[in-house]
Amino acid sequence: MRSTDAGLTWVNASSGLSGDIVDAAFGSATTGVAIDAGGMYTRTTDGGVTWTAEALAGGYAGAPATIAFSGPADVVVVTNEGWVLRSADGGSTWATPFAGWDTRGSNWSLRLRFVNASEGIAVGAYGTVVRTTDGGQSWTRLGGGGTMDRLDALRFSPAGIGLAGGFGNVIWRSVDGGQVWTPHVIVEPGHPAGDYRYVGDLAFAGTAAVAAAGQGRLYRSADGGLTWARVRLDPGVTFFGVDFASPSVGVAVGSDGANNVIRRSGDGGQTWSVVSLPPQPGGLFAVRFASSTLGYAAGALLLRTADAGQTWAPVSVTSLYFNERIQDIAAPASGVVVLASSSGIHRSTDGGSTWTRVASGRFEGLSFANATTGVAVGDGVVRTTDGGATWSAVGRGLPTMDAVTHASANTVIAVGFGGAIVRNEQGGAAP
Numbered sequence: 001m002r003s004t005d006a007g008l009t010w011v012n013a014s015s016g017l018s019g020d021i022v023d024a025a026f027g028s029a030t031t032g033v034a035i036d037a038g039g040m041y042t043r044t045t046d047g048g049v050t051w052t053a054e055a056l057a058g059g060y061a062g063a064p065a066t067i068a069f070s071g072p073a074d075v076v077v078v079t080n081e082g083w084v085l086r087s088a089d090g091g092s093t094w095a096t097p098f099a100g101w102d103t104r105g106s107n108w109s110l111r112l113r114f115v116n117a118s119e120g121i122a123v124g125a126y127g128t129v130v131r132t133t134d135g136g137q138s139w140t141r142l143g144g145g146g147t148m149d150r151l152d153a154l155r156f157s158p159a160g161i162g163l164a165g166g167f168g169n170v171i172w173r174s175v176d177g178g179q180v181w182t183p184h185v186i187v188e189p190g191h192p193a194g195d196y197r198y199v200g201d202l203a204f205a206g207t208a209a210v211a212a213a214g215q216g217r218l219y220r221s222a223d224g225g226l227t228w229a230r231v232r233l234d235p236g237v238t239f240f241g242v243d244f245a246s247p248s249v250g251v252a253v254g255s256d257g258a259n260n261v262i263r264r265s266g267d268g269g270q271t272w273s274v275v276s277l278p279p280q281p282g283g284l285f286a287v288r289f290a291s292s293t294l295g296y297a298a299g300a301l302l303l304r305t306a307d308a309g310q311t312w313a314p315v316s317v318t319s320l321y322f323n324e325r326i327q328d329i330a331a332p333a334s335g336v337v338v339l340a341s342s343s344g345i346h347r348s349t350d351g352g353s354t355w356t357r358v359a360s361g362r363f364e365g366l367s368f369a370n371a372t373t374g375v376a377v378g379d380g381v382v383r384t385t386d387g388g389a390t391w392s393a394v395g396r397g398l399p400t401m402d403a404v405t406h407a408s409a410n411t412v413i414a415v416g417f418g419g420a421i422v423r424n425e426q427g428g429a430a431p
Contacts, residue, residue: 002048015042016053023111027069033091035064035077043091056085060097066122070114076136078112078122086136100139101130151415153211154365154403155202162407163209163225164415165199171211173225178413178423186211186219186228200240200254201286206247210269212239218252220269232272237261241297244269245289251275251309253297255283262297264309277312282325290331296352298326298339304352319346319355327378328403330388332368338388340366340376347388359391365403367412375428377401377414383428394430398422 001010015021019036026032032048035041035056041064042053056064062081069075077085084100087093110124120132122139130139151166162174164181172181186197198214211219211228218232218239237256244250250265252272260283262275282300289295289308296315297303303312317326321343328340339346340363347358361379368374374384381395381404395401401416412428415421 057094169197212242253284288329319357333371
């Protein structure tokens, strides 16, 4: 459709395309091109009054997804699989298509825009952000878009190294505060590089890192997440949570399908031993230490340790509903414990003796920057500035997020469905 009065009225203009138009762009007041998903494009040289449809050059993967002009006659088309088609004459002819970048799967949400003749940005689903500085001849991935797998685990070290993981056998690593992430595949003898793994949680033990994973596996990295080796195998167990009370003492929690499971390390995650528990069904999904001795493990119930994970005792959380599952734990200040659950946020100011439900909703992850400021994620994002006593919604329009952490006092990173990685530089507040 075409308007000559700034959009007040519209008239139909025949495009000549039979498929749905997915994007359109103009390089000047007269020259424009529109594309459909079937490999056709239509071109106008009279400001959209008439259009002529033709087929795009073949030899590319995927389907046309977005189009933009970098100059009056220079036009770039990108497919949903990252292939690039370029024209220097307003779409009359097209150069040979080439692979611009690996989208790692179909990405129908791509949108491309140029800020000048050289610089352009394409964004899309799964956090895809790629950049060109030469008019579309070459492309650099700036971040995201590396996986379509759900990400459940996220942790930053005091040194600023970030690790993320979830469904798949890849650990994602960042060294710049979460702006760019690179993949590091977990490989172990007898299992191919593409073998399925689930990473439920990540933790740092000094400069080393530990991953709690499915299929009874605990992995350890001695080089900050670059390479990984299996250090524990418990058939039938899924490990969902891991944390360290000190660089040497750590605890991993999970389930064997029937009862809760806890393993403890005293040597920085190199070896692990069984912690005896009474039969407790339901599974443990998170563990966090408030100090070198005090810690909490949670899932279908809440457990507390005062001796760095050697023994555990149940804690009654009276504000929980029946069958409500605790997903994450934070202890931002002395005596203060905050729980994220499948239907709310719960808070105690006396070390767990009494509890108050302070927010409703489904929450998966918690992170505090200090004793007062924290963020919780799940089906939405909420923030507190009073130590978890009250919470307000701050993140709207985001996908479901499963984990959150503070890379610094002001930088908050969250991960979740579809490989989404989102970053906030206002301490979790709405920009």
